[in-house]
Amino acid sequence: MSDREGHIGPGSSDDDLSLPKATVAKMINELLPSDVTCAKETRDLVIECCVEFIHLISSEANEICEQESKKTIAPEHIIGALKRLGFDSFTTEVEDVLKDHKQQQKDREKKADKIKDSGLTPEELQAKQEELFALSRAKFAQPQQQQQQLPQPQT
Template sequence: MSDREGLAGGGSADDDLSLPKATVAKMIAELLPNDVVCAKETRDMVIECCVEFIHLISSEANEICEQENKKTIAPEHIISALTRLGFTSFGPEVENVLKDHKQQQKDREKKVSKLEQSGLTEEELLRAQEELFAASLAKYQSTQPQ
């Protein structure tokens, strides 16, 4: 049995290598005109093609990584693999996505929780919260007719 048969669910170790069918179906539907539908077999074929493409790029990136005596495939290895395999037109878009991803990572690292920003312990914050609740209750009760 070949690896490709395994991707189609033929029983190899690659059975778990796939893409979410519902997500792929949604993407296909968004790309097609409203009056065109996609058969399940077509969706499955698109998934198999995508998985095969990922295998191809990953294998090439792994070779590049090994040639550089690296142990981890970096984004630059993927970009080089795309170029080596003739997918040079993908380069600018992949680089834009990488740039956006790095910016999102930086933004996430900058975000500090309100707890950390306050400089107070959790107990101090709970005490302050209870005081606010008590003050609010007192204010509410003072406005109620007796």
């Protein structure tokens, strides 16, 4: 059910929605030349615009989803929503990101299969993991021990 009056779902409103300010600030700073700064009010406006854009695309994707008698918004619905709303120029990049995401999922599954296919029992895997943790702790503790052994400056 699509609702463009600002109600996202039960118990939520647009006032509840935002994006992490630090993340948005970091993205903005990475995109701007080093000699240009962004005012706090500008960052807040960018966040509001992003939230509105997400709401617009989600609402349109929801309508497409309902027209197809589906209960789950799929990536294809988002791409369709972008096209319907005149954001055709975004679809190629969105499709590329989707392809990368699917590849990352496959890679994660291969890694899980590799563990499963290792021939080791869960107990052996646990022991190997504990061994790796112990090595990591030893490496981490080594610089701290060296610091403690250094002579302390006298006052």
